[in-house]
Amino acid sequence: MAKHCIGCKREIGQGQQECYICGSSQNYIRYYLKSVIVFILLLVAMTWLGYGYIDKRINQAKRDNTIQAGLEMQAATKKIRELEQQLEQVNVQVQQAEVNTAQSSEAANEEKLKLVETEKRAKKAGERAGWLSKENRRFKAKIKELTEKLSAAKTVVQVRTPQAAPTNSQLASLKQELASYESQKQTLVSNISSKQKQLEASWQQASGGAPVSPDMVAQRAQQLEQATAGEKNQVLLLDGQIEAVKKKISDIEGGSS
């Protein structure tokens, strides 16, 4: 009875240990042992490689994670430091702003006080200047009035010429007196005016045309007042004398008519 080879399936004799064609062992265990060993070896190798690969991947992943976490932590730390610095800067700015506010309000108060002081001085100087110009107007009006009265008196004297001799000579002498006072007064007035002009010229030279402070204006007004006080007093005295002479003239005229 024939049997078939385990390896090539050809017909071989009964009891044959090996196939005479392909050389395969007809013992099942022997025949498959090589394959099983090779399979096991391959399995072991693959398992080993697989483990190695997985292990490598896990380690890699761990390393990656560690690096990533480290980087993130570093970034976060950096960010925190930056924020802390910014906070510190903001605090410094806030302190600076507080100091500035305190300083500027202090400065504003000082400025306000100065302004008030300057305004006071300017007002005072303005009042003084106003008084001076009022005085000036008053003098001018007085002079005009006197001039008119003088010319009226002259007319009267001329008209009354044909009157009695004593009255006429008295009137003539009074007229002379009046003219003398008038001329003295004119001299004083022109003195006052020339003194003012001189002072103004010297001020102009001193300041060089620059704007003048209220202080300076007040000072100048005072200077002018002091410089012309004597003349002004004399003018007032002359006014009194002129009035007296005029009264005499009108008395004579009233008595003769």
Ligand SMILES: [Zn+2]
């Ligand atoms: Zn065979």
